[in-house]
Amino acid sequence: MDTSNSLVIETQNLSKTYKEAQALTDLSLTVKQNSIFGFLGPNGAGKSTTIKLLLGLIQPSGGRASIFGYDVQRQSVEVRKHVGYLAQDPRYYEHMTARQIIGYTARFFYRGPKDLLEARVQEVIELVGLEDKADRPVRGFSGGERQRLGIAQAQVNYPDLLILDEPAAALDPMGRHDVLEVMERLRKYTTIFYSTHILEDVQRVSDTVAILNRGRLIAEAPIDKLLAGDGGSALYDITLKGEAEAALTGARSRVEGQPWVQHLSMTTDDGQIDWQVSVTDATAAEDLLLRLILEDRSLKVKHFGRKTYNLEEVFLEMIEKENSK
């Protein structure tokens, strides 16, 4: 099996309407095997709705989705055999202990000698660091402990796909750090599809990102591509040092004369000249921009680089652009 290109999740025009409200509209996305797929969006964007549709907990109003080739509606039980799921606000039988909860979960997937099942339960308890609390009823657990238990029960079946709905939302920084660490540890074994609105976490662990707003997918791309800017356009930061005014004016007119240059803005500070050049064709810019400047040998380029965005900038810009439509 070629694991690199296998699709784990595929949705086509997946939609969900609640009475009058359109929770999800024509969602089409693909998640590749062994990726950590961050599913972003503001509250109410439709992230949890999508996850519930994938797990068969709610029925779509339109479109379709498959996980490992199984239709999520007609073959939901088969789908869930290969999935580990952590809900946004996980609920368990409060009178049961963590060990009992994980054991109960494990028996949905496996049968076999009791000691082997117990060994697997112990393994995941240790994985999430719940050894001290394993035999206490869940009713006394803190938010962080519940989340650890959630990851343990989601992981007990060695899932081929781990679906996590806001796994770190209710946690303190330490808890968040732990959850992200567990996710990073698991990435080599499994595909992780998780929703969140904590952009810092996404930038840290995800390799692919989809952004959802008001039930619509507004972007889906590998994270480095998303952070580099949209499509062919890009912004370059250039720092120059040059004595001759004429050399600088000449370079500027050469650059501005290019059809792919959109805008050039200049600031000066203590003999240092900073240019910001926005271009419509990043390939052409990579090829020619520096050469055009250095045609005049009296100019010196101290810094030349494509501006990279952080996810928050990209996210906010996309959401604002979408909301203003």
Place this chain on the structure above:
Amino acid sequence: MTAQTHPQITRDLRMAARQGLLPARGSGWLGGFENMFRKELGEWFRTRRWWGRILIWPALINGIPAIFRATGQIPPEIPDILYYFQIAVIAGTIGMIILAQDEVIQEKQSGTAAWILSKPAARRSFILSKLLSDAIGALAFIVVLPGLIILVQTYLTTHQMAPLLPFLAGAGVVMLALLFYLSLVILLGVLFESRGPLLAIAFGVMIGGMFAAASFPQIGYVLPMSMDKISLMVALGQPLPTADVSQLISTAVLSILFTLVALWRFQHKEF
């Protein structure tokens, strides 16, 4: 949708096999049944409540006639068995409604139903595991245990064994009445989101039905309004009037119908 490359032997199975574990039994509509059924049955038999149940039901069903007899309120010629059926049906029905009221509603309200159904658990298995475990629990604690005790009580007071087969048939009628209310409560649990309407309808059918049957005897052809009397007649080997036969058949049919509707509605429930 494009064809997928589905892993022939997936990682979960490979890893489990390495540890000596096998895939769980039951797929399709039976997915997760064994696990859920075992857990639900454990709520009846493997918790400390087991002791409570073993004391409460015999105390109620066998204790009341024993007290009446000890205080001379039951003439010596009337065997305790006559009271067993009456108390088992009435107390059993009330108990069944109370015990089963939370089975579905609490799981929906607390979110545990959504958690369970995110595992390879079929929705039909979810409902059937509750129905079957409650039926077994009720059979054990409300019908069989007090039934055995009443047989001993009867022997001790009359020095005669009650005819076993008619007694078992009478106990079967008690069980049928309990199954009717169990399936009704499970259905109402699927349909409603809170206990209020569930309890109102279930007790409304039980108590309201009895009052209504006094004015409209036709109700007795359809609803289990006189199962206490019918179970006793069956246990005594007496022939049943047409209305009672109709009531037995209707109760069985309605119990199946309630179960089917509950399964169908739960299949389309959103979590």
